[in-house]
Amino acid sequence: MPLKIELKPFERLLIGGAAIRNGSRRSSFVIETVTKFLRESDIITESEADTACKRLYLTLTVMYLADNLPEAEDAFVVQANALITAAPSMAPYIRDIHGHVAAGDFYRALKRGKDLIQYERALADRLPAASDPARAAPG
Incomplete structure (x- = not known):
């Protein structure tokens, strides 16, 4: 079509x-x-991949564009496991992404990866201002 x-x-x-x-x-x-x-708008460059979820998205991009790249698949598994360990609330996103990857539907995996990046941003926005010197009130 x-x-x-x-x-x-x-x-x-x-x-x-x-x-x-x-x-x-x-x-x-x-x-x-x-x-x-x-x-x-769907592309993240290496220099823009400054968070764990953006790095995972970059790996998904490589998997989507490259044909049969086992190194990217291995990197995806390592990154996904690290994310779930660091933030268990990301597990539903990772599970969905993994399902799309397993089905060979990398484009849908990328779309869900964008959702994961937004979720990561929302989590970061909820961190206390004291943990980020740029957000801390002037003293």
Whole structure:
């Protein structure tokens, strides 16, 4: 089934192994074959992966884009176990992500990974201000 994609001006898109950047105007096109793709908003670079959940998401991205990369799968298992140990409340997210990975549906795993990043952010926002010098009140 064809997929219509609309890109904002200068938005990036990965299709298969190709990186595409849109021009100065909004555009749309149709992908007529089954292929892997990621919008710029779904991509986290290594330098942006500054939390445990973002690093897990980056690993999921590698698993999605690369074909049969056992190192990424091993890294996913290690990272997922560490997250569950550190924050057991993340287990439902990890379980869902693992289910998608086991089924070979890496795109859905990435989507659930974004939910996990939002949950991680919500947990961090609930930390006391004293634990973060940038949030502490001036003394």
